[in-house]
Amino acid sequence: MGRECKVLIVDDEFITRQGISHMIMWEQEGFSIVGEASNGQEGIEMIEKYQPDIVLADIVMPVLNGIEFSMILQEKYPNIKLIILSSYDNFEYVRTTLLNGAVDYVLKPTLNPEILLRALKKAAAGIPGFSLDRRESVALETQMERYLTGYQDTILETEYKERFPYMQFRILAGNMKKACGSNTRQWEKTQELMIRHLQKNGFEKLGTFYLEQEVFFCVINYKKPDEIFLIETLKEGTEKAGKVAENLFLVLSNGFTEFSGIRDIYEKEVKQALEQKFYFADKFLIEQREYITKEAERFRYEEYAELLKKHQFSQAMVLLKDYMEYLCRCRYDAYQCKNLFKNLLYNLLMEMEKCGVKSEELRRLYFKKTDKTESDKEFLLCCREITEELDAMVSECRHNEDSRIEEMKEYIKTHYKERLELADLAEEFSFNYHYISSYFNQHMQEGFSGYLNMVRIEKSCQLLKDSSMPISAVSMEVGYSDHGYYCRIFKKLKGETPSQYRRKSRTEEGNW
Known part of the structure; x- marks a missing residue:
């Protein structure tokens, strides 16, 4: 045989x-x-x-x-x-x-x-003494697996009616690879515990198999009056199975009456819910009705980008953290949620790098920490810890920036008589030439040229009051090689010409 x-x-x-x-x-x-x-x-x-x-x-x-x-x-x-x-x-x-x-x-x-x-x-x-045992029919489990994966179009009613005589169906599914890793013995023991518990409590009309090698799939056929008892039985069974596989996560579909609907129910409902252990980390079993998501509004990226541009990092981090909390309330896809957080965090770190923060090292550390989170609670705690740590860096950064700006101001006041240009300042303080312009403007509320002119004009005012130097000599003394340009800048800042300023100041002091 x-x-x-x-x-x-x-x-x-x-x-x-x-x-x-x-x-x-x-x-x-x-x-x-x-x-x-x-x-x-x-x-x-x-x-x-x-x-x-x-x-x-x-x-x-x-x-x-x-x-x-x-x-x-x-x-x-x-x-x-x-x-x-x-x-x-x-x-x-x-x-x-x-x-x-x-x-x-x-x-x-x-x-x-x-x-x-x-x-x-x-x-x-070529196998000695072996003969193939061909079968006329194909096992129902094989047909269901082919049907669910799209390799078979239909399952004839005659194929399942005798096996599943009752009107009600539910799907129980769980990713055993995620629950047990590569420990196949644990897979088998967990599955065996669940099936035995169901059969022991009178639920014997079952069809079980694996989808894509890792998703345990069980069709449960039962009488409508037994529905509440079935759910209680499954909860008891998953508690027992959860002691074998601590990461067990099973989804129970809503009840349905058309067997041909198993593919749509699995694809549109159960399959999505299987990916959401992230939001049910403390449960071994959820019912489909528990998995409710809300459409999430888009992140206010324009506002976030503007805050980063102005180096208002603390406000930007509040916006980031609040949005992550909002996404978790909406039960947004966990993978996309983490990726969005990492992308926004990357933008933040790139801007903070301009203030001396070592972004590459932090990026690797924070991304790894984010990826390791396995629940919404862990993820939100991770977000809070990262933003709090960065906020502390921002405070230190601001202190350092204040010190650096003061050093720049002092450098300008010391070298204002020279042919001083922005490139000189960038070289002295090891700044990128293009960045130092916006950096200076952001912290001083005016550009480098404006501040340099202000220092020079103030110094010239002292010379106009306290000395009898010709005005052309005064302009040269404070760093202007073009007398006409000096006079235009003076009038723009003081509202009068250098001559008018000298006469007025001496009149007020009674020296004329």
Whole structure:
């Protein structure tokens, strides 16, 4: 009597694994996929666990490539048949694997159902005393998995009516990879606990399988009067399972009556909710009705940018922190929420760098800290800690800036007689030439030239009052080589000419 031929797929590309697993009706042809691995090392571990008859393996993989994999397989498991998946440009590698015991190779670009099935049957024929057990029908779980992933258009009512006799359905789903990591034993134990608890309490009409290798999917068929008891049972079961997998997070859909609606309900409701453990970190199970989101208003970026431009960092950080709190209240997508915070934080740090803050070092530190947050509470605490730390730096920065501005003012007062230009100031204080203009203007409320003129004119006023130097000599003494320009600037700032100022000042002192 024949049996199913067990097949293991080993390929680092998820799309390739997904395509192969849905390329043929495995059960009808007498084959079954016992597992999928993303590299050669994982493949060896799965071989020890599942003891497949045939392995389909890519030749170019991380950790352990196809050549190394074929050598280990030939040495440790010589009875397992190896089929190599290859691209056109690496036939020399394929030849090496054939020498290591591979029974066949398939070119990926030409792979289709007929070629795949032919290779599988050829490999199965080489297994001593083995005959394929072909089936007329395909398991309902397999059909549901194909239906949900888009590889099957419909599931006939005759296929599920006997299995699911009641009118009510709910979907229970959870990402076991996120809950348990690569600990497959923990996956199995957690799943087993949940299913046993349901069956123990009378809920036996179940259909369970995995989507995309990691999402546990369970269809529960039940009588309408049992709905409240079902929810209570699931809460009890998830509490028990949560002791095995501390990061367990399951979503229970709303009840529905049309079995054909499972794909839409999963795609439009359950799948989104599965990504939101971020907002339910203290729960192992949520009902679909608990997952309510609100449309978020856009960030006031123009206002934020203006505050940064004016170096009003504290106000900008209040705006940033408040918006993150608002997004969490809206239950905004966690991944996008973190990314938006990092982008806005980056803009803040770039502006603070102009004030002497080491932005690159802080950026790496803060981004890593943000990415590590696993709940909205952790994330908001992280935002507060970062903004408070930066606010303290801003205060110190302001003190340093005040000191630097005073030093600049003192430098101008000392060197005003010279042919002083903005480039001289930039060089003296190690500033970028283009930046120092806006920096000076921002802190002094006027430009460099305006301040220099003010200092020179004030010094000239003293000379006009206290000395009998000719006005042309006064202008030269305070740094103006052009007498006419000096007179124009003097009148602009004082409202009168240097001659008028001298006469007026001497009259007031009674010296004329």
